[in-house]
Amino acid sequence: MTTFPKVTLKSGRDRSVRRFHLWIFSGAIKKIEGGPEDGDTVEVFSNSGEYLATGHFQNGSIMIRIFSFEQTDAGEAFWHSKLNTAINYRKQLGFFDNPGTNIFRLIHGEGDRLPGLIADYYNGVVVLQAHSVGMYRMRSLFSKIITDILNLRVIAIYDKSSSTLNIAGKEAGNNFLYGKADNAIVKEYGNQFEIDFIGGQKTGFFIDQRENRRLLQNYCSGKKVANIFSYTGGFSVYAARGNATLIDSVDASENAIEIARINMNENSGKNTSHRFYCDDAFDFLNNATEKYDVIILDPPAFAKHQNATKNALKAYRRINEMAIRMMASPGILFTFSCSQVISRDDFRIAVFAAAATTGRQVRILHQLTQPPDHPINIYHPEGEYLKGLVLYVE
Ligand code: SAH
Numbered sequence: 110m111t112t113f114p115k116v117t118l119k120s121g122r123d124r125s126v127r128r129f130h131l132w133i134f135s136g137a138i139k140k141i142e143g144g145p146e147d148g149d150t151v152e153v154f155s156n157s158g159e160y161l162a163t164g165h166f167q168n169g170s171i172m173i174r175i176f177s178f179e180q181t182d183a184g185e186a187f188w189h190s191k192l193n194t195a196i197n198y199r200k201q202l203g204f205f206d207n208p209g210t211n212i213f214r215l216i217h218g219e220g221d222r223l224p225g226l227i228a229d230y231y232n233g234v235v236v237l238q239a240h241s242v243g244m245y246r247m248r249s250l251f252s253k254i255i256t257d258i259l260n261l262r263v264i265a266i267y268d269k270s271s272s273t274l275n276i277a278g279k280e281a282g283n284n285f286l287y288g289k290a291d292n293a294i295v296k297e298y299g300n301q302f303e304i305d306f307i308g309g310q311k312t313g314f315f316i317d318q319r320e321n322r323r324l325l326q327n328y329c330s331g332k333k334v335a336n337i338f339s340y341t342g343g344f345s346v347y348a349a350r351g352n353a354t355l356i357d358s359v360d361a362s363e364n365a366i367e368i369a370r371i372n373m374n375e376n377s378g379k380n381t382s383h384r385f386y387c388d389d390a391f392d393f394l395n396n397a398t399e400k401y402d403v404i405i406l407d408p409p410a411f412a413k414h415q416n417a418t419k420n421a422l423k424a425y426r427r428i429n430e431m432a433i434r435m436m437a438s439p440g441i442l443f444t445f446s447c448s449q450v451i452s453r454d455d456f457r458i459a460v461f462a463a464a465a466t467t468g469r470q471v472r473i474l475h476q477l478t479q480p481p482d483h484p485i486n487i488y489h490p491e492g493e494y495l496k497g498l499v500l501y502v503e
Pocket of ligand 1: 310314315318338339340341342343344359360361362365388389390391407408409
């Protein structure tokens with residue numbers, strides 16, 4: 110068996126590993142032997158010398174991302190089996206034979222016990238994003254394994270790690286690892302979307318909002334809708350499907366708005382009028398005169414790190430207050446946070462405080478989260494990043 114560099118934990122710091130948590134923080138480490146470099150595989154031992162786990166080493170606050178709790182050579186067969194488990198989970202849940210929807214997340218990092226690796230499936234185009242050097246180094250092997258497993262279902266595999274890998278940024282470039290493709294044309298619940306996976310944000314589309322977009326559709330008949338932070342018009346398309354009379358889509362990104370126009374033209378019927386605003390969301394809400402019946406607030410993660418949570422909560426509070434203040438009565442607010450470091454409770458308190466400031470009466474209709482192709486590993490609660498509330502505002 111291959112010998113890997115060895116990391117020994119401080120006494121008592123093995124507890125979280127024994128509970129299958131996937132991260133080891135630098136403060137838990139007593140000794141590092143074998144001089145591992147960023148991205149190397151290491152074995153983790155307790156203070157008393159018992160083997161605990163195998164993972165990728167990377168200098169930083171999270172020093173080890175665990176991918177196995179059993180000793181392994183971490184060779185091709187091992188990774189094949191890991192990726193197959195993630196892909197099989199989607200097969201079991203029916204994602205591969207869903208006539209109305211041909212996009213879903215194929216690999217969801219910690220949720221699939223593959224920390225640092227994300228892959229989205231866009232109707233045959235797979236977009237990979239590595240969040241760790243260890244996963245990034247193995248992109249070619251992953252590409253081979255994914256094409257092996259999915260066979261004819263893959264047209265192209267694109268690595269898009271340059272924006273997600275800070276430390277190895279100098280070596281991370283975006284490239285096709287297999288095949289080639291232009292913008293993907295996909296279907297989600299029968300709606301057609303164009304996805305610019307090369308130039309767009311993240312892997313190209315926010316697949317994680319699929320079920321929440323579908324829920325919105327039920328609330329839009331005859332309503333005036335504002336989709337704030339619309340990106341490429343995901344919620345707007347569903348609002349049109351649900352027979353909204355007016356839909357305003359607002360986003361700061363010109364590219365996103367351009368594609369939102371295309372997506373709305375593809376899907377929207379004659380009875381809906383839509384307008385597009387390339388604008389700052391806060392400015393738009395400040396200046397808006399329309400009384401919207403339905404507002405969607407789906408901002409980018411306001412807090413990316415623990416030390417930014419205070420300001421982020423202020424921003425969530427402010428934007429929600431602005432929206433609640435200007436809504437029709439009754440109005441429906443779909444409000445979200447995708448910040449991993451903001452807890453469900455904290456988000457709810459921020460929205461609660463926003464509502465209280467306006468003096469309006471508010472009921473919670475739904476509490477929303479991420480869909481099953483973005484699974485939450487029960488031993489890794491940090492993975493529950495998407496939180497949403499649907500509010501009835503009187
Ligand atoms: N709801 C979308 C995803 C939204 S992602 C969907 O279903 O696809 C967040 C969006 O907020 C991005 O498109 C980004 O361009 C936009 N954004 C970020 N900061 C903004 C700001 N200050 N004002 C307006 N839009 C902003």
